[in-house]
Amino acid sequence: MSQIKKVRGFQDIYGREAEKYRFVVDTARDIFGRYNFQEIILPFVEEVSLFERSVGEETDIVQKEMYVFEDRGGRKLALRPEGTASVVRAYIENGLYAKGGYQKLFYEGAMFRYERPQAGRYRQFHQIGAEIFGVSSPLADAELIKMVREILDRLNIEARLEINTLGDFESRKRYTEKLKEYLKDREEQLCEDCKRRLERNPLRVLDCKVEGCKEAVGNAPLLSQFLSEESKERFEKVKEYLDALGVDYTVNPSLVRGLDYYTDTVFEFVSDKIGAQGTVAAGGRYDNLVKELGGPDTPALGFAAGVERLMLLVEKLPEEKPLVSVIPVKEDYNLKALGTARDLRSKGVRTELILKEGSLKSRMKTAGKMGSKFVVFVSDRLELKDMETGSQEEVGNTESLIGLLEEKGVI
Ligand code: HAM
Secondary structure: OOOOOOOOOOOOOOOHHHHHHHHHHHHHHHHHHHOOOEEOOOOOEEEHHHHHHHHHOOOHHHHHHOOEEEOOOOOEEEEOOOOHHHHHHHHHHOOHHHHOOOEEEEEEEEEEOOOOOEOOEOOEEEEEEEEEEOOOOHHHHHHHHHHHHHHHHHOOOOOEEEEEEOOOHHHHHHHHHHHHHHHHOOHHHOOHHHHHHHHHOHHHHHHOOOHHHHHHOOOOOOHHHHOOHHHHHHHHHHHHHHHHHOOOOEEOOOOOOOOOOOEEEEEEEEOOOOOOOOEEEEEEEOOOHHHHOOOOOOOEEEEEEEHHHHHHHOOOOOOOOOEEEEEEOOHHHHHHHHHHHHHHHHOOOEEEEOOOOOOHHHHHHHHHHOOEEEEEEEOOOEEEEEOOOOOEEEEOOHHHHHHHHHHOOOO
16 A cells, blocks of 8 residues: 655654654743733634735735635635734734733744745744734833743754844835835846845845845845834834843844834844754734734734744753653552552653553563653562662552652652
């Protein structure tokens, strides 16, 4: 029979990789909790128009990368390529703005983009992300960036931080016009993608990696020349707060991001250790998006990090709890062994009741293969064997067994 393989760009995550996945996500969740973010669990499927109106019709994501399908009711749907659009939709649809104050939400889960798979780039990948709604203070920008830095620090991941400001909506529009004029004169030099971007998304030409395009934008007008006083001041404040928090950064004037909704602050955390796909986390402000999607005028900002990219950079996992395996020496002791395993688990011990049948010796071997640090032999008495030293101690009942495991630091 021919074997069915997983779909290109999709992955099975198991064993140590699954542990890494959990470690990354749990670390982020812990930090989100400390910053008082609440979780939001979002659908995987949204109407295509949501992403067209937020991420942007001319972006690579919408043009080339979305998994789009029609459901049986004829709806035009997409597997979500990112989380922000859904959070904004949910924020508006559920009237979360009416709660007063401001909202801080986080999410985690799978995203789908039909990109060319390579190390650190998959067609199904996972993000952890957070969004803040209803705050225009640059304090929020600084805190958000600091929070991402804290997640990376806790994972022991080094990544440099690049920041930029795109200015408010109006200055960005003025700049885009000027840039378009400039690029029009150099259209011949641009790659096919950028020729297409030129009309409707010229900002993206700025961060194209193709040599000809890099040359063409060499003397392009700078966004910084078009910023309003307010945008400039806001950016200064963000930098001042980051300095105060001890967060290092470099300003990269050509950082424009691949999604259309950004205004003012944008940022990326980049690692040089994982090849071309080095951006591990990215985000920024999107003060116009809530309104654009039909909600009240609400400033907002957020970030997302790629879990798989972070996993590539995690070297050490926290030590897992030692495994204690329980083996009844004969079938007659199965019932007692069930009780012993239950009692150990109730004390928080990672316990394996060896389920396989066979000789005592073969079950011992199984316990070894499963990585047991200790084995408890169950008969009329209980015996605890240390699998590393081979030493064996006898105890009368579960209570004294638990006492002994406490002494050994298992509990
Ligand atoms: P993004 O830059 O498109 O932003 O994606 C954020 C992160 O997701 C990237 O930096 C990368 O680590 C990871 N990522 C993206 N595509 C892939 C892929 N194909 N394979 C593996 N990892 C990937 C956003 O998605 C915005 N929603 C971020 C945001 C939130 N901005 C404001 N709020």
